[in-house]
Amino acid sequence: MKSCQVAKAGYTKGVGTDLKNMDNESVNVINKNKSAPMYKFRQIPSECQIKKLVKKILFGTHLHCPRCKSRRVYKSENRYRCRDCRRPFSMTSNTWLNNMKISYEKFYLILWCWTNNLPILQTMKITDLSEITIREWFDKLREHIPDKHWLTPLKGTVQMDETFFKKAAVIAAKDVERKRVVMRVVPHTNIGKNNIAQFVVRRVEPNSKLCTDGGSVYKKIEQIWPVDHQTDIHSKFEFGLTSEIEGLFGNMRTFIRRKYHHVTSSKLPGILAEFESNFNHPEYFENPTIFLENSLFLVPTC
Numbered sequence: 001m002k003s004c005q006v007a008k009a010g011y012t013k014g015v016g017t018d019l020k021n022m023d024n025e026s027v028n029v030i031n032k033n034k035s036a037p038m039y040k041f042r043q044i045p046s047e048c049q050i051k052k053l054v055k056k057i058l059f060g061t062h063l064h065c066p067r068c069k070s071r072r073v074y075k076s077e078n079r080y081r082c083r084d085c086r087r088p089f090s091m092t093s094n095t096w097l098n099n100m101k102i103s104y105e106k107f108y109l110i111l112w113c114w115t116n117n118l119p120i121l122q123t124m125k126i127t128d129l130s131e132i133t134i135r136e137w138f139d140k141l142r143e144h145i146p147d148k149h150w151l152t153p154l155k156g157t158v159q160m161d162e163t164f165f166k167k168a169a170v171i172a173a174k175d176v177e178r179k180r181v182v183m184r185v186v187p188h189t190n191i192g193k194n195n196i197a198q199f200v201v202r203r204v205e206p207n208s209k210l211c212t213d214g215g216s217v218y219k220k221i222e223q224i225w226p227v228d229h230q231t232d233i234h235s236k237f238e239f240g241l242t243s244e245i246e247g248l249f250g251n252m253r254t255f256i257r258r259k260y261h262h263v264t265s266s267k268l269p270g271i272l273a274e275f276e277s278n279f280n281h282p283e284y285f286e287n288p289t290i291f292l293e294n295s296l297f298l299v300p301t302c
C-alpha cells in the first residue's frame with residue numbers, strides 16, 4: 001500500500017494498528033485500495049527506459065517518418081508529425097504494438113511473464129489485469145514469434161511420432177543431432193498415410209534416418225520418400241529409436257497444462273508453434289528485450 005493511501009486511512013507505519021482496531025471509514029478505504037496496481041520487479045525497466053528501448057529498436061539512432069523516411073519530424077502533443085508528408089504517427093505506428101491500450105511498463109511485464117512461461121493465473125495476479133486481456137496479449141505475442149529457420153528441413157537421425165487430443169492430432173518430428181523439432185496439427189483424429197507422407201516430404205530431408213513406431217501409417221514410407229526407415233515395436237517394449245520424441249510429447253503436454261491449463265482446437269496450432277519456438281530458439285525467450293529485438297520492426301506503407 002502506498003504511503004499516501006495509508007495516511008488517508010489514518011494509519012501510520014510502526015504504530016502496530018490492525019484492522020480490528022480501526023474505525024469503519026479507515027477499513028473501507030483500505031479495502032477499496034486493496035488491489036495493488038502492479039508488482040514492481042527489478043527485471044522490469046521504468047516506463048521511460050522501455051520507451052527508449054522501443055524507439056531504438058524501431059528507429060535506430062535517428063527518429064524518422066515511417067512513411068517517407070524523412071528525419072524532419074517534430075513532436076505534436078503525444079504523437080509525431082512529419083514536415084515533409086505531414087503524416088502524424090506515434091512511436092509504435094506501423095508495428096504490431098499499434099493502438100496499445102496499456103502502459104509500456106505493463107506491456108513489458110506481460111512480455112516478461114510470457115517469455116518466462118508463467119501461468120495465466122499468475123500473470124493476472126502480477127499485472128492486475130483480467131484473464132481475457134492476458135489471453136489476448138499472449139495470443140498477440142504468439143503471432144509474432146520470430147522463426148528464421150522454419151523452412152529448413154530436418155536431416156540426419158529424425159524421430160517421428162503422433163499424439164492425439166480430443167478433436168485433433170499432432171504429428172511431430174525431432175532432429176536428434178541438431179535438437180530441432182517440427183510439429184503439425186491435423187484437424188481430426190483419423191491420421192492416414194497421406195498425412196504422414198505429406199509431412200515427411202515437406203519436413204524431412206532425403207537420405208535421412210527416419211525412426212518411428214510400428215504403426216501401419218508408416219509402412220513403406222521409404223517407397224514414397226528416400227529415407228532409411230527404422231522402427232520400434234512398442235508392444236515388444238522397444239523404445240530405443242523413439243525415446244526422445246516420446247519424451248517431447250510429455251514436455252509439450254506439461255507446457256500446455258502449466259501455462260494455459262487447457263487449450264481449444266482453434267488455439268492448438270498457435271500454442272504448439274510457441275512450444276516449438278521455445279525448443280528450437282530458446283535464445284529468443286531469454287528476456288523481453290531480446291524478443292522485441294527479433295520481432296518488432298516497422299511495416300512499410302505506401
